[in-house]
Every structure is written in C-alpha cells, then in structure tokens.
Amino acid sequence: xxxxxxxxxxxxxxxxxxxxxxxxxxxxxxxxxxxxxxxxxxxxxxxxxxxxxxxxxxxxxxxxxxxxxxxxxxxxxxxxxxxxxxxxxxxxxxxxxxxxxxxxxxxxxxxxxxxxxxxxxxxxxxxxxxxxxxxxxxxxxxxxxxxxxxxxxxxxxxxxxxxxxxxxxxxxxxxxxxxxxxxxxxxxxxxxxxxxxxxxxxxxxxxxxxxxxxxxxxxxxxxxxxxxxxxxxxxxxxxxxxxxxxxxxxxxxxxxxxxxxxxxxxxxxxxxxxxxxxxxxxxxxxxxxxxxxxxxxxxxxxxxxxxxxxxxxxxxxxxxxxxxxxxxxxxxxxxxxxxxx
Amino acid sequence: xxxxxxxxxxxxxxxxxxxxxxxxxxxxxxxxxxxxxxxxxxxxxxxxxxxxxxxxxxxxxxxxxxxxxxxxxxxxxxxxxxxxxxxxxxxxxxxxxxxxxxxxxxxxxxxxxxxxxxxxxxxxxxxxxxxxxxxxxxxxxxxxxxxxxxxxxxxxxxxxxxxxxxxxxxxxxxxxxxxxxxxxxxxxxxxxxxxxxxxxxxxxxxxxxxxxxxxxxxxxxxxxxxxxxxxxxxxxxxxxxxxxxxxxxxxxxxxxxxxxxxxxxxxxxxxxxxxxxxxxxxxxxxxxxxxxxxxxxxxxxxxxxxxxxxxxxxxxxxxxxxxxxxxxxxxxxxxxxxxxx
Numbered sequence: 001x002x003x004x005x006x007x008x009x010x011x012x013x014x015x016x017x018x019x020x021x022x023x024x025x026x027x028x029x030x031x032x033x034x035x036x037x038x039x040x041x042x043x044x045x046x047x048x049x050x051x052x053x054x055x056x057x058x059x060x061x062x063x064x065x066x067x068x069x070x071x072x073x074x075x076x077x078x079x080x081x082x083x084x085x086x087x088x089x090x091x092x093x094x095x096x097x098x099x100x101x102x103x104x105x106x107x108x109x110x111x112x113x114x115x116x117x118x119x120x121x122x123x124x125x126x127x128x129x130x131x132x133x134x135x136x137x138x139x140x141x142x143x144x145x146x147x148x149x150x151x152x153x154x155x156x157x158x159x160x161x162x163x164x165x166x167x168x169x170x171x172x173x174x175x176x177x178x179x180x181x182x183x184x185x186x187x188x189x190x191x192x193x194x195x196x197x198x199x200x201x202x203x204x205x206x207x208x209x210x211x212x213x214x215x216x217x218x219x220x221x222x223x224x225x226x227x228x229x230x231x232x233x234x235x236x237x238x239x240x241x242x243x244x245x246x247x248x249x250x251x252x253x254x255x256x257x258x259x260x261x262x263x264x265x266x267x268x269x270x271x272x273x274x275x276x277x278x279x280x281x282x283x284x285x286x287x288x289x290x291x292x293x294x295x296x297x298x299x300x301x302x303x304x305x306x307x308x309x310x311x312x313x314x315x316x317x318x319x320x321x322x323x324x325x326x327x328x329x330x331x332x333x334x335x336x337x338x339x340x341x
Numbered sequence: 342x343x344x345x346x347x348x349x350x351x352x353x354x355x356x357x358x359x360x361x362x363x364x365x366x367x368x369x370x371x372x373x374x375x376x377x378x379x380x381x382x383x384x385x386x387x388x389x390x391x392x393x394x395x396x397x398x399x400x401x402x403x404x405x406x407x408x409x410x411x412x413x414x415x416x417x418x419x420x421x422x423x424x425x426x427x428x429x430x431x432x433x434x435x436x437x438x439x440x441x442x443x444x445x446x447x448x449x450x451x452x453x454x455x456x457x458x459x460x461x462x463x464x465x466x467x468x469x470x471x472x473x474x475x476x477x478x479x480x481x482x483x484x485x486x487x488x489x490x491x492x493x494x495x496x497x498x499x500x501x502x503x504x505x506x507x508x509x510x511x512x513x514x515x516x517x518x519x520x521x522x523x524x525x526x527x528x529x530x531x532x533x534x535x536x537x538x539x540x541x542x543x544x545x546x547x548x549x550x551x552x553x554x555x556x557x558x559x560x561x562x563x564x565x566x567x568x569x570x571x572x573x574x575x576x577x578x579x580x581x582x583x584x585x586x587x588x589x590x591x592x593x594x595x596x597x598x599x600x601x602x603x604x605x606x607x608x609x610x611x612x613x614x615x616x617x618x619x620x621x622x623x624x625x626x627x628x629x630x631x632x633x634x635x636x637x638x639x640x641x642x643x644x645x646x647x648x649x650x651x652x653x654x655x656x657x658x659x660x661x662x663x664x665x666x667x668x669x670x671x672x673x674x675x676x677x678x679x680x681x682x
Contacts, residue, residue, distance in 0.1 A: 160499070163661050167630035170639075210551075210584075213604045213625045213657075243551075245586055246605055263554045264587055284554045289508035298511075316554075320504050 003200070005137045008070045012201060012236035012257045012278050014310045020303065020339035021069035022332050023140075025240075026318030027062040028074040031325050034061050045090040049076050055125035056132055063137055066325070066332055070138050070201070073129060073194070075122050077144030077205060080186055081153050083114035088152075101156040105175055113182050116189035123197035130198035141199030143191055145206035145241065146183040146228075147221035153179070162211045169216050176220060184224045188231045195234045203238040203260070204228060210243015217247050222254070229255045238280060242317065248273045263316025267305035279309060282316035288327045295327060299334035313339070344541070346478045349411045353542060353577035353598045353619050355651045361644065361680035362410035363673050364481075366581075367659030368403040369415040372666050375402050386431040390417050396466035397473055404478055407666070407673055411479050411542070414470060414535070416463055418485030418546060421527055422494050424455035429493075442497040446516055454523050457530035464538035471539035482540030484532055486547035486582065487524040487569075488562035494520070503552045510557050517561060525565045529572045536575045544579040544601070545569060551584015558588050563595070570596045579621060583658065589614045604657025608646035620650060623657035629668045636668060640675035654680070 003009070007021035029035040035058050039048060048054050059074045078088050078096055088098045102108060129139055144152075154165040168176050191202055204225060212221060221241070229237055239251065240260030251259050252274055259274055261267065261281035270279055287298040303313065313335040319328060344350070348362035370376040376399050380389060389395050400415045419429050419437055429439045443449060470480055485493075495506040509517050532543055545566060553562060562582070570578055580592065581601030592600055593615055600615055602608065602622035611620055628639040644654065654676040660669060 158501070161626075161658075161661060163627055163630075163663075166625070166627040170625075170628055170631035170635060210605065214607055216625075243584075243605075246607060264551065264584075266555055266587060284507070284511075284557075285502075286504055286507040287511055289504075290511035294511060317502075320502060322504075 003135050003138055005069055008138050008312060009200060009236065011310055011312050012238065014257070014276070014278055018340065020306075020311050020313045020335055022313040022335040023068040023070040023072065024062070024066075024315055024319045024328065025072075027066065027068060027328075028059050028072055030321045031319055031323050031328060032061055032065060033325075034065060044092075045076075048074070049079065050121050052121055052124035052128050055121075056128040059125070059129045059139075060132055063133065066328055068137070068332060070140050071129060071133060072140040072142060072203070073122070073126055073199065075125070075142070077142070077149065077207075078152060079119055079122065080114070080143065080149050080183060080190060083118040083190075084182065084186055085111045085114075086153055095158055096152065098152065098156040102153045102179065105172075108175055108179050108182075111179070111182060114186045114189070116193045119190055119193070122190075123193050126194055126197040126199055138200035139198060140201050140203055141191065141194035142203045142205060143187045143228075145204050145209070145221060145239075146180045146187065146224035147209065147212070147217075148205065148207045149183050149187075150176070150180055150220075151208045151211075153183075162208060166211060166216070169212075169220055180220060180224050184227050188228055191228065191232055192234075195232070199235065201236045201238065202232055203240060204256075206239070206241035206244065209241035209247070214246045217244060218250060222247060222250055226254055240280070252277070258312060260314070261316060265316070267302075267309075271306070271309045277310075278312060279306060280312040280314050282314070283331065285315045285317050285320050285323070288315075288319070288323045288331060290327075292327070292330050295330045296334045296338075299331055300338050303335065303339050344476050344479055346410055349479050349653060350541060350577065352651055352653050353579065355598070355617070355619055359681065361647075361652050361654045361676055363654040363676040364409040364411040364413065365403070365407075365656055365660045365669065366413075368407065368409060368669075369400050369413055371662045372660055372664050372669060373402055373406060374666075375406060385433075386417075389415070390420065391462050393462055393465035393469050396462075397469040400466070400470045400480075401473055404474065407669055409478070409673060411481050412470060412474060413481040413483060413544070414463070414467055414540065416466070416483070418483070418490060418548075419493060420460055420463065421455070421484065421490050421524060421531065424459040424531075425523065425527055426452045426455075427494055436499055437493065439493065439497040443494045443520065446513075449516055449520050449523075452520070452523060455527045455530070457534045460531055460534070463531075464534050467535055467538040467540055479541035480539060481542050481544055482532065482535035483544045483546060484528045484569075486545050486550070486562060486580075487521045487528065487565035488550065488553070488558075489546065489548045490524050490528075491517070491521055491561075492549045492552075494524075503549060506549075507552060507557070510553075510561055521561060521565050525568050529569055532569070532573055533575075536573070540576065542577045542579065543573055544581060545597075547580070547582035547585065550582035550588070555587045558585060559591060563588060563591055567595055581621070593618070599653060601655070602657065606657070608643075608650075612647070612650045618651075619653060620647060621653040621655050623655070624672065626656045626658050626661050626664070629656075629660070629664045629672060631668075633668070633671050636671045637675045637679075640672055641679050644676065644680050
C-alpha cells in the first residue's frame with residue numbers, strides 16, 4: 001500500500017521531489033502541550049516508551065499538529081542496553097542514569113546479545129502507529145549507534161568528557177570491541193524487527209561521535225555503523241553522527257542513503273564530499289528562538305545552501321524543549337513554501 | 342634577562358628548536374598531590390586564585406615536578422566577568438556558578454568595562470612567579486575568549502546546549518555585540534597588565550567555540566579574538582578554539598603566532614591550512630590512561646604528524662584530573678626524547 005505523502009522516501013533515495021520534505025528530530029514530545037498532557041497521566045518516561053498505545057499517540061501528534069512529512073516512532077535509544085541486561089532509569093530533568101555500569105570484563109560476560117523479542121513493545125507501537133497513520137506519511141524507526149550506546153553503558157549517563165568510555169579504547173580495546181559487537185548484533189536484530197513491523201526508513205543516531213579522535217572514530221564507531229548499514233537493505237537508512245565532521249569522507253563509503261548534518265557543518269562542503277548521498281539538516285535549533293520573519297530568512301538561507309542536492313530539511317539537532325510550537329510551524333511552513341519547484 | 346629555556350618562545354615565533362617544547366593545559370593543579378596539599382589548606386578555589394603567594398606556588402609545581410617547558414599562571418577565565426560586576430562561585434565537583442546572570446539590556450547596563458587594577462592580584466601572582474621561576478622557563482598568561490566568557494555570563498555555568506547564549510545571537514544580536522565589546526575591552530586591558538607584570542606569552546581559550554554555526558562563529562567570536570590579537574603585540578599569542586575546525590581557514594588571518602588544536606583535529610589538515618602558524622597540541626588526554634609503552638607510541642605518532650612544521654607539544658585539551666602524574670611524565674619525557682633533532 002503506497003503512502004499518500006512519500007516525499008521523504010523519494011528524497012532519501014535521491015529521487016527528485018516537488019518540494020523538500022521536512023521533519024524534526026525529537027519532534028515527538030519535547031515541545032507540544034498535547035505531549036505533556038499524555039506524559040502527565042503516566043508514572044514516568046519509561047511507561048510512555050513501553051506502552052504501545054501511548055507511544056503511538058505521541059508519535060502521531062506532530063503529524064497532526066505540525067504537519068511534518070514523517071513520523072518517528074517515540075522510543076529511546078537506551079532500550080538496547082536494557083534488553084542486553086543493563087537496566088536504566090530516566091531521571092526527570094537530568095536524563096538517563098544506569099545504576100550499574102560496565103567496569104570490567106566480567107560485566108561484559110554477564111551481558112547478552114538480546115533476543116529481538118525482548119523489545120516487542122516497540123514493534124507493537126510501530127504496528128499501531130502505522131495503522132493509525134493510515135499511510136499519510138512514512139514512519140521512521142531508529143536506534144543509537146553502537147559507540148553512543150557503549151558510552152552510556154560505561155559512563156552510566158551523560159558526561160562532560162566521556163573519559164571513561166574513551167579511556168577504555170586505550171586501556172582495553174579488545175573488550176571494547178567485544179561489547180561493541182554485542183551492541184551491534186542486538187541493534188541489527190532490533191532494526192530488522194522494526195522494519196518487519198512497518199518502519200519505512202531507519203535513522204541511526206551517533207550522538208557522541210564528536211568526542212573521538214579520527215582514528216578511534218573509524219575503528220570504534222564507523223566500523224559498527226557500517227556493519228548495521230550493510231545488514232539493513234530493506235529500507236533507506238540515514239546516519240546522523242553529531243560532530244563527526246572529520247569523518248565525512250569515510251561516511252561516503254557507508255551503504256546508507258542519507259547523512260544527517262549538525263548545524264556546525266557547512267552544507268557546501270558536505271555537498272562536495274558526499275556527492276551521492278542525500279543530506280539531512282541542518283538549521284541551528286536556536287534559530288527557532290528568533291522572530292517569525294527571522295526564521296523565514298534563516299530557513300531560506302539554509303535551503304539555498306542545499307540547492308541542487310537531494311535534501312531532507314531538519315534542524316541540526318533535536319528541537320529544544322523550550323521552543324514555541326508556533327515557531328516550529330513557521331519553520332515547517334517556510335520549508336514547504338520556499339522549496340516548491 | 343634571557344630565559345634559560347626559551348624553546349616555547351622560539352617555537353611560537355616559528356624559529357627552529359633543538360627539540361619540541363611541551364607543556365600541558367591545566368597542568369597547574371588538577372593532577373598533582375602537591376597541588377591538593379596547598380588547596381586543602383584553603384577555604385576554596387577562589388582563595389587560591391586570589392592569593393598571589395599560593396597561586397605562584399601551584400604555578401611553579403609542574404615545572405619542578407613534571408619538568409615542562411613553560412609555566413602557566415594559575416588563575417581562572419571567570420575573573421573577567423567578576424571584575425565587570427558579575428560575581429561567581431566555584432562549586433566543588435560541579436564547576437562555576439553565577440548566582441545572577443545577564444538576562445536583559447538592563448543587566449548589561451549595570452556592568453562595566455573593568456579597570457585592569459581590579460585584577461591586581463593576578464599581576465602580583467605573575468610577578469611573584471617570575472621571580473621564583475628565576476628565568477628557568479617562560480610564563481604563559483591567559484584569558485578566555487569573549488564568546489566563552491559571554492556564554493558563562495548568560496548561562497550562569499556550563500550547559501549541554503548553550504541554548505540561552507546561542508539564542509541571544511538570534512533574538513538580540515545588538516545587545517550580544519554590546520556585551521562582547523565590553524568583555525573584549527576588559528580582556529585587552531587585563532592581558533596588557535599581565536604582560537607588563539611579566540607574562541612571556543599569552544593564550545586565549547575559546548572553550549565553547551564548537552557550539553556555534555560557522556557564520557555566528559565569525560561574527561560573534563572570531564571578530565573579538567581578532568581584536569584582542571591585534572591589540573597584543575608585545576609577546577607571542579596562542580589561540581585555542583576548541584571544536585572550531587570549521588573556522589581553520591579564517592584563523593589563518595588572525596594576528597596570532599600559534600593555533601592550538603584539539604584531539605579531533607587532523608594535524609595534516611591543519612598544517613595544510615595554517616602554513617605560517619605554529620601549531621600546538623594535540624594528543625587525546627585519554628591516551629594518558631594507557632600503559633607507559635602505549636603512551637610512548639601515541640606520542641611518537643602525534644609528533645610524526647606534526648613533522649616539518651613548527652610545533653608545541655600539548656594535549657588536545659586540559660589534562661583530566663584522574664590522570665596518574667607518572668603517565669604525564671611519560672608523555673613529557675617521550676616528547677623530549679623522540680623530538681630531539
């Protein structure tokens with residue numbers, strides 16, 4: 001059954017489109033009062049992630065309210081370490097916290113490559129969303145990149161320096177590779193099940209790409225992203241590696257369709273290097289604090305930088321929680337208006 | 342009176358040296374038990390910064406203990422906003438905190454371009470250090486780049502996104518420029534007094550360079566760094582803009598002698614772009630978690646990347662507090678041994 005709006009899928013495949021498709025990272029939740037109303041009824045963030053009915057509801061909200069060209073399933077990249085045996089908590093206003101972290105070889109021994117069925121609630125949420133979306137727009141499935149997941153498992157949460165996770169690449173590279181392999185295998189099974197449940201496109205988020213030196217990024221991150229890209233051939237795949245400007249040339253070799261750019265990246269440089277990839281991004285999320293007319297101007301400027309290249313409009317990072325939804329609509333409408341050919 | 346060891350100054354000026362000079366960012370304090378012994382006697386971090394005798398003592402410790410080729414005055418970049426009228430606290434294990442932040446035009450009106458004499462305790466510490474160093478090695482003075490100081494004044498401390506500071510560049514660029522101008526003028530007076538007191542070289546730290554899109558970095562950061570570089574012609578100047586890989590070409594136009602590189606940066610690329618600048622850096626601070634033989638290997642690899650270019654060895658960021666001082670010595674000795682010509 002074909003989609004009513006397949007702009008995103010066609011752009012991801014490098015096909016020409018009537019206008020540039022647009023969606024926002026973190027659009028499900030974060031900014032909408034309608035999201036907070038659902039969230040407020042529940043015990044916490046994880047209940048929302050683990051209950052397919054609620055996850056589907058907040059996944060569809062941005063499609064209804066903001067009129068974006070894709071939905072992205074409401075979930076969390078940290079369901080992967082949890083399925084592998086490392087539980088986490090989501091601490092209000094602080095972020096994720098792992099009560100137990102990986103500090104030794106024994107800790108890795110005690111983890112497993114998860115059976116994909118452990119994450120059935122995600123596939124159920126995808127099925128439900130697909131049914132309720134009724135082919136209006138594509139649904140994006142996602143996972144964290146193995147390096148980013150690894151960092152959380154070693155650090156136990158966010159970090160200023162990620163010095164524990166990065167340090168292990170010097171002190172115990174073989175254990176690091178062992179854990180990264182387990183995360184990768186778990187992730188491939190998980191993504192294949194997301195696709196079987198109905199995900200039309202996959203995005204891999206490497207949030208902590210930017211903390212590694214280039215040689216370590218190749219060895220401990222890109223290698224595993226590449227393995228995932230090679231394993232997923234059912235649907236288009238997007239890789240968003242925040243801060244990995246130094247790996248742009250190497251990203252050309254990934255078997256992915258689309259590369260996401262953060263707001264530091266000069267689109268002209270990326271167009272030059274990534275000739276055969278669709279590019280996604282990259283308005284500074286802070287631009288949405290400006291006035292309506294400034295947002296129009298910044299959006300036009302951004303669109304013009306991607307001209308003559310296959311492009312999916314987005315911010316250069318997730319939308320910030322204190323952004324006015326009307327400003328988000330202004331961004332989306334500006335893309336629609338000014339990219340029409 | 343000439344210095345006994347002037348390797349750093351000669352390398353900064355692009356002159357050839359018998360071996361590569363080496364020092365560490367954050368070498369004064371952070372890792373040495375001798376530092377913690379001094380710190381433990383005092384009421385807090387700020388007493389150490391504001392008492393010339395103690396500041397001089399911990400400034401010289403790394404020269405005595407680690408045998409580095411330069412001392413850097415023990416101080417804090419946030420003495421500048423404090424002198425301008427915005428007081429801060431240093432919260433143990435958390436970092437700096439400003440009880441009051443800049444949130445309006447009125448807040449900027451209430452600040453002043455500081456009289457350099459407000460920071461006399463820093464110049465006193467420099468004089469004392471110079472006298473106690475007895476010309477063994479050069480003494481580096483420093484300040485934060487105006488954008489980094491501005492960020493602290495708006496955010497009130499560290500931040501994951503710096504979205505308030507960055508947001509102001511969209512919502513109120515003229516006030517942002519007004520405050521940046523005041524910070525810049527204060528900083529120039531401050532650095533000139535550091536030099537008059539005896540600083541042999543100046544380093545400007547732009548710690549939060551990497552959070553800005555390239556056009557904003559030019560307009561709101563580089564412009565002011567450039568103003569500082571133009572005003573300081575008494576001694577060599579080093580600019581370390583962490584994460585500002587996208588501005589490398591523009592940094593060529595700064596009237597500074599040396600550009601510091603973080604560990605993300607490929608030295609070969611930097612050599613190509615910054616042909617006439619001395620380069621400083623850029624070993625990953627996490628490399629010092631490795632074994633002694635691994636540190637030797639990583640240091641050799643780093644030195645070889647800077648070959649045939651004027652180079653000051655350093656880490657790509659401040660040394661991490663949990664680094665074994667013996668590992669730091671191994672790094673320093675490796676530079677001495679393997680860079681000898």
